Each structure stands twice: as structure tokens, then as C-alpha cells.
Amino acid sequence: MGSAVATLTAPRLDNAGRETAAPPLLEVRDLRVWFPARRRAFARRQWIRAVDGVSLQVMRGETLALVGESGCGKTSLGRALVMLRRPTSGSVSFAGIDLSRLKGRALRDTRRQMQMVFQDPYASLDPRQRVDALVGEPLLIRGVDAATRRRRVAELLELVGLGAETAGHLPRAFSGGQRQRIGIARALAAEPTLIVCDEPLSALDVSVQAQIVNLLVRLQRQLGLTYVFISHDLAVVRQLATRVAVMYLGLIVEMGETAALFASPRHPYTVALLAAVPTLAIGGVAQRRSTLLTGDPPSPVNLPAGCRFHTRCWLRERLDRPAICANESPRLAWANGHASACHFAADVADHASAANADRAAGPPAGT
Ligand SMILES: Nc1ncnc2c1ncn2[C@@H]1O[C@H](COP(=O)(O)OP(=O)(O)OP(=O)(O)O)[C@@H](O)[C@H]1O
């Protein structure tokens, strides 16, 4: 079946969501990341379509958030953006250069400018290495001499709020939040332009999460960084992101400037995600968790025909199950800098509040 690929005519948006002629820092075209699925003997080869035709642009200095349920392909996309995972097809251009054309030193230099901060600050740091070795490793790889490395590591530790005196400690001496700061310092050591943060808060206590958010905001201002921010936490996304891309089963189903997307989502899946967080529900309608999103997503190996969301879509139910939803894959169509891959995007707002209210008041769907 065809996929809801973001059209290449998508408008370029500046940090306020306005159209701009400025070239993007990162441009992704029709990207696919597929993994071979385990198969029984003599069975046909099947693929897990983790990312299945994503096109997007990331503008210099912005924070583009990637949101969606577990397994929708956020990490696979994030890793492909920074070349930690080779895409199955499609292209990634950084500062106008197609990364697949780079080799040797040019490739290493470009990759250095794109770093990743990982979800689990416990697993992402070698427990046997001291902080100075962990943070200084990217400098060592670049051939920076020992004295400069020591000075730079001390500066980086100060920058992330740890203090230079922590350089000689092992990771086990630090709390989760402090380890995440070490991970951020290590990413910064490479002097990146772009950082992909993959759920950098989810392994941390709530009290520490706000400190890391503040640190990321401060570093972005100070160093002019561009972020791709992967998160389940929509409240943090609303606070941090310039724009939001919503993923469902390997595709972007909605993309737009943060305030517009939260105020008037144009895809039923986004409405359902927001409704699951009462404080974010449209117009505050859902006073308790709404159940617009029921059941599990289909397998990324056996994807449904038509719209991938049609097996769970509350709007399709309200519209008496139009056949087009099960037969034709909707394209990501842009209007006023806000894109949605839904045949009935224009009807979402009219139905969202009523659907939220119905579900919040009544028993959960499917009971
Ligand atoms: N190395 C791999 N080999 C096989 N399948 C994989 C691999 N990595 C991811 N997948 C599969 O690809 C799909 C997308 O996974 P991915 O980790 O990108 O999702 P995600 O949105 O980051 O999920 P989460 O929110 O749980 O981190 C899932 O079905 C996952 O099982």
C-alpha cells in the first residue's frame, strides 16, 4: 500500500512556525528503516517497518519533538537521523549535504556535529570509566592533546552544572539526574550543532526532570543548538518544542507548530493522545482520562491497508465507518503550516470535543 509520506512541497517553517526561505539544517526524504522479522522455516521474509516513509525538515535552532506510542518508530528514526542506524532507503541531508555521499574524514566530521543523548543514563555510560575519560572521549578521538582535554572537560562539567571537581569520579558516584548531565556533557564535547534527545527524562525522578529540561533550554540558548526531542511526556513537549511531529506505525500523521497543534489538533490520533492527559485535553473537556485511544496498535509487520489508524479511529466510528479509511492511505497534507494525514482532517475539530466528552462520561469503549 502507499504510505502517508510528507510531501516535499511542505513549507519551511522558522522557529515561530512561519514560512521561511532559510535552508533547513536537516532534511529527511522518504526515509525507511526496516528490520527483518523473525520467520518460521520456509516462510516468506517479512519486515518490521519501524520507519516507513518519513520526510521532514529540522530548522537551525529549533526543537522538533517526536511523539507517539511505544513502538511507533521514534528511536529508529532518531538513530537514522544521526547515522547510528543506516536507513533502508531514503535520504538524510545535513546542512545541505546528502550524508550517504560522504566518506572518510568528511563523514566523521559531519557525524560529529550530530550527537545523541540517550534515555537511560545508567546504561549509556561505561561504569568502569571515570567522568573525565567519558566526557573527554570525543576529544581524544579528534586528537586533542591531554592538557586541552582536561581544560575542556572541566569547562563542560561546569557548563552542565556538575562542577570540575567531579572529573575523577566513576558514574556510580552520581544520581540519575547527574548521570544524565554527564551524558549531555559527553555529547557537547563533540561540539555538535544538532542533538537528538531520546526520552532523556523518562528514567529520572519527576523532581529531577525539570532540572534537566531547564539545562537543555539553557544550553540551547547559550550554544545555539538544534534539538530533535523524543518524548512520551506531552506536557514537557508543549513546554520545549518549537514544532511537533506525531508518529503512528512508522509514519508522521501530524506535524505543526507546537501551540497550533496542541490548541487544534487535526488528526484523530493526536486528539486521542492529548485526551489521555486530562490537563491537555481540548478545551479542558476531559476532566478524567478519556479513552479515545483503545486497544493496541497493529503489528508493524502486518500493517493495515488504507489509513494505518483506521482500526482504532474514534472519528471513523463517528462518521459511520467510511470505506475510504480502510482502502486509501491518506497523504500528509499541509494547510497553514500544519499538516495532517487524515481524509477527514477538516472534520476533526468539530467532533473532538463531543467525542472526548462522551468517552470521559461513559464507560470505556469496548466494555
Ligand atoms: N534492532 C531492532 N531489530 C528488530 N526490530 C526492532 C529493532 N529496533 C526496533 N525494532 C522494532 O521497530 C519498531 C519501532 O521501534 P522503536 O524502538 O523505534 O520505537 P519507539 O517509538 O522508540 O518505542 P519506545 O517509545 O518504546 O521507545 C518496534 O516494533 C520495535 O520492536
Ligand code: SF4
Ligand atoms: S483517515 Fe479515517 S481512519 Fe484515518 S485518521 Fe482519518 S478518519 Fe481516522
Ligand SMILES: [Mg+2]
Ligand atoms: Mg524509543
